[in-house]
Amino acid sequence: GAVVSQHPSRVICKSGTSVKIECRSLDFQATTMFWYRQFPKQSLMLMATSNEGSKATYEQGVEKDKFLINHASLTLSTLTVTSAHPEDSSFYICSAPRTGIGADTQYFGPGTRLTVL
Amino acid sequence: AQSVTQPDIHITVSEGASLELRCNYSYGATPYLFWYVQSPGQGLQLLLKYFSGDTLVQGIKGFEAEFKRSQSSFNLRKPSVHWSDAAEYFCAVGASGSARQLTFGSGTQLTVLP
Numbered sequence: 402g403a404v405v406s407q408h409p410s411r412v413i414c415k416s417g418t419s420v421k422i423e424c425r426s427l428d429f430q431a432t433t434m435f436w437y438r439q440f441p442k443q444s445l446m447l448m449a450t451s452n453e454g455s456k457a458t459y460e461q462g463v464e465k466d467k468f469l470i471n472h473a474s475l476t477l478s479t480l481t482v483t484s485a486h487p488e489d490s491s492f493y494i495c496s497a498p499r500t501g502i503g504a505d506t507q508y509f510g511p512g513t514r515l516t517v518l
Numbered sequence: 519a520q521s522v523t524q525p526d527i528h529i530t531v532s533e534g535a536s537l538e539l540r541c542n543y544s545y546g547a548t549p550y551l552f553w554y555v556q557s558p559g560q561g562l563q564l565l566l567k568y569f570s571g572d573t574l575v576q577g578i579k580g581f582e583a584e585f586k587r588s589q590s591s592f593n594l595r596k597p598s599v600h601w602s603d604a605a606e607y608f609c610a611v612g613a614s615g616s617a618r619q620l621t622f623g624s625g626t627q628l629t630v631l632p
Contacts, residue, residue: 433618444623444625447620494562506567507620509554510561
């Protein structure tokens, strides 16, 4: 099946630093990828849509200057949390759609646990 | 805008018992519906999906789901639960008739008793 990887799986950083999270589609190309945020015991909330070759599209309420997204290639999207603060601590998950019969199916990465001290 | 409701926050069943997880959606057209499972520390794994055709969909790990348009439901079922099925289950609907952008329900935590 399709595989999406994320790196790192877990990161701890000091308040004020920036953290980069990578999302890769390993066996297929993805012109679009999605970034979600999941708080403990809660559902996934879509943060933004990463578009290869163009600017990301952010959901309402998501600060684009804080959560920088770069879709560098057809297999790689990065999310950079700039000047991280404790409230940014969360589980960040990316996904990539793969074209299938009928419509695309989203394949999810394993997630990145960010802890900001 | 589409939305998904999973009425049950937490369900507990005994191993070997049958399981049904409820999912109701709101969407103006024919929805694309999905069930995902998330184990602790793991990413989401697709269990099954419905796009069109047969309303009873078979998935992996012995799961199935039935699309009922009249009830706006897409409930997940399994005839006999295994201890390894303990996890968080999410129902999702594809936006604008596509799976590209998903809206998730709040999830149902399944506990399996020995």
